[in-house]
Amino acid sequence: MDDARVKALLEKFGTLRIAVFGDLFLDKYLEIDPALEEISIETGKPAHQIVGKRTQPGAAGTVCNNLAALGVGRVGVISIIGDDGEGYELKKALRARRIEPLLIESAERFTPTYTKPMSRQPGGEVELERQDTKNRRLLLKTLEGEIIAKLKELAPDFDAIIVADQVEERDCGVITSRVREVLAELPERCPNTLFYADSRVRIGEFSNVIVKPNRFECVKAMREDPPAEPPSDLARQCARELMERTGRTVFLTLDKEGICPTTPETQDVLPCPPVDGPIDIVGAGDSVSAGIVSALCAGATPNQAAVIGNLVASVTIRQLGTTGQASPEQVMEAWNKHKALYASA
Numbered sequence: 001m002d003d004a005r006v007k008a009l010l011e012k013f014g015t016l017r018i019a020v021f022g023d024l025f026l027d028k029y030l031e032i033d034p035a036l037e038e039i040s041i042e043t044g045k046p047a048h049q050i051v052g053k054r055t056q057p058g059a060a061g062t063v064c065n066n067l068a069a070l071g072v073g074r075v076g077v078i079s080i081i082g083d084d085g086e087g088y089e090l091k092k093a094l095r096a097r098r099i100e101p102l103l104i105e106s107a108e109r110f111t112p113t114y115t116k117p118m119s120r121q122p123g124g125e126v127e128l129e130r131q132d133t134k135n136r137r138l139l140l141k142t143l144e145g146e147i148i149a150k151l152k153e154l155a156p157d158f159d160a161i162i163v164a165d166q167v168e169e170r171d172c173g174v175i176t177s178r179v180r181e182v183l184a185e186l187p188e189r190c191p192n193t194l195f196y197a198d199s200r201v202r203i204g205e206f207s208n209v210i211v212k213p214n215r216f217e218c219v220k221a222m223r224e225d226p227p228a229e230p231p232s233d234l235a236r237q238c239a240r241e242l243m244e245r246t247g248r249t250v251f252l253t254l255d256k257e258g259i260c261p262t263t264p265e266t267q268d269v270l271p272c273p274p275v276d277g278p279i280d281i282v283g284a285g286d287s288v289s290a291g292i293v294s295a296l297c298a299g300a301t302p303n304q305a306a307v308i309g310n311l312v313a314s315v316t317i318r319q320l321g322t323t324g325q326a327s328p329e330q331v332m333e334a335w336n337k338h339k340a341l342y343a344s345a
Contacts, residue, residue: 001304001307001339001342001343001344001345002339002343003335003336003339005304006308006331006332006335007332008298009295009298009299009300009304009308010070010071010298010328010331010332011328012298012299013070013071013072013073013294013298013328014071014072014073015073016072016073016074016159016160016294016297016298017072017073017074017076017157017158017159017160018067018072018074018075018076018158018159018160018161018162018293018294018297019075019076019077019078019102019154019155019157019158019160019161019162020060020061020063020064020067020075020076020077020078020161020162020163020164021060021077021078021079021151021161021162021163021164021174022059022060022078022079022163022164022165022166022173022174022175023059023060023079023112023164023165023166023167023173023174023175024057024058024059024060024061024077024079024080024081024090024103024112024164024174025057025058025059025060025061025111025112025113025114025166026055026056026057026058026061026086026087026089026090026093026111026112026113026114027055027056027057027058027061027062027113027114027116028053028054028055028086028089028113028114028115028116029053029054029055029056029116029118030050030052030053030115030116030117030118031050031051031052031053031054031118031120031125032048032049032050032051032117032118032119032120032128033049033051033120034048034119034120034121036049036051037049048117048119051120055089055090055092055093056093056097057077057090057093057094057097057099058114059112059164059166060077060079060162060164060166061077061090061093061094061099062283062286062287063162063164063198063286063289063290064076064077064094064097064099065097065099065325066283066286066287066289066290066291066312066316066325066326067290067293067294068097068098068099068325069325069326069327070290070291070294070312070326070327070328070331071327071328072290072294074100074158075098075099075100076099076100076101076102076154076158077094077099077100077101077102077103078102078103078147078150078151078154078161079102079103079104079147079174080103080104080105080106080109080139080143080146080147080174081103081104081105081106081109081111081112082105082106082107082109082110082111083105083106083107084110084111086110086111086113086133087105087111090111091103102150102154104143104146104147104150106140106143108140108143109135109143110133110134110135111133112132112133112134112135112167113132113133114130114131114132115130115131115132115133116128116130117129117130117131134167134169134172135167135172135173136169136172137172138171138172139171139172139173139174139176144176144178144179147174147179148178148179148182151179151182151183151186152182152186152189155186155189155190155193156190156192156193158193159192159193159194159297160193160194160195160196160293160296160297161186161193161194161195161196162196162197162198162289162290162293163175163183163195163196163197163198163199163206163209164198164286165197165198165199165200165202165203166200167200168200168201170202175199175202177205180202180205180206183195183197183206183208183209184206184207184208184209185208187208187209188208194210194293194296194297195208195209195210196209196210196211196212196289196292196293196296197209197210197211197212198211198212198285198286198289199211199213199217200217201217203217203218203221203242204220204221204222204242204245206246207245207246207247208246208247208248209246209248210246210248210249210250210251210296211242211246211248211250211251212250212251212252212253212285212288212289212292213239213242213250213252213253214252214253214254214255214285215230215232215235215252215253215254215255216230218230218235218238218239218242218250218252219234219235219238221238221242222238222241222242223238232254232257232269235252235254235260236252236260236262236267239252239260239262239267240262240267242262243262243263243264249261249262249263249302250262251288251292251302251305251306251309253285253288254269256272257269257271257272258270258271258272258306258310259272259288259292259306259309259310260306261302261303261305261306263302266302266303268303270303270306270307270310270341270342270345271310271341272310272313272314273310273311273314273334273337273338273341274338275314275317275318277318283316283324284313284316284317284324287309287312287313287315287316287324287325287326288309288310288312288313289309290312291305291308291309291310291311291312291313291326291331292305292306292308292309293305294308295307295308295309301345303345304345306345307342307345308331311326311331311334311335311338312326312331314334314338315330315331315334
């Protein structure tokens with residue numbers, strides 16, 4: 001892999017059409033000034049004073065944010081949200097980032113929201129206890145049918161569909177058991193669309209799609225009694241088994257060690273670039289997914305896509321207190337700094 005190859009891949013991002021399908025959240029940051037704290041007359045407890053607010057798309061939206069920052073030509077998100085104020089804020093935040101909201105809105109659902117109180121301190125913001133709004137009831141069959149129909153209709157319009165399976169409660173989010181069955185069928189129906197899945201707790205239940213587990217998710221999917229800290233050799237063995245089960249490439253992430261694309265022919269570990277100073281890994285996996293899928297759609301090999309994923313993450317984890325993003329220029333800068341790591345990719 002050389003300068004010209006990296007540049008060619010990044011330049012092609014602008015021609016791509018990529019949609020993220022799955023659990024879409026609103027990330028709502030509430031900026032609190034401790035100096036203005038009051039005592040509630042009614043309760044006698046502190047009343048924190050909010051002096052600023054910022055919102056951004058989260059969960060599936062984080063992947064979308066990264067795709068948009070990388071310059072992908074068309075970015076869409078396919079999901080179900082509530083017919084509520086948080087849904088209005090979420091759509092506004094999507095459009096501000098040139099992300100196309102391909103959504104079903106329902107009064108029967110909440111718009112999932114992570115509310116994050118941020119206390120202003122001399123050294124910077126400190127996140128206080130988060131408040132989560134999630135759907136804890138099973139997804140209605142009518143809504144399940146609607147989202148499946150929408151996915152089938154839209155999938156051929158995109159070069160890739162990235163599946164974001166964020167909700168841990170089974171069948172309470174967008175990615176239900178039935179939806180996974182449909183996803184397994186779509187690659188044959190849409191041969192020109194790449195399908196890629198990331199899942200917090202059910203990565204082993206996908207088939208016929210590329211998957212990106214970390215070491216813990218991968219070993220848990222393939223072993224009944226996984227160790228608390230699975231070693232890399234065990235994770236790589238489980239990645240090979242998972243590849244045989246899914247029938248597709250497995251992009252195994254090994255935290256600081258790097259990314260290990262597992263195919264029938266190769267299983268190389270592409271190392272992470274060294275990063276100095278404080279880091280924030282929130283959203284790092286989503287930025288990796290955006291980089292990998294964009295690169296694959298641009299014609300990269302699995303190893304080359306892993307390199308792009310590593311470079312993107314090396315940029316985003318340096319952005320503290322937020323889910324970071326990387327531009328093509330920043331990725332190229334990271335490549336120029338770390339290219340010696342990847343000469344054979």
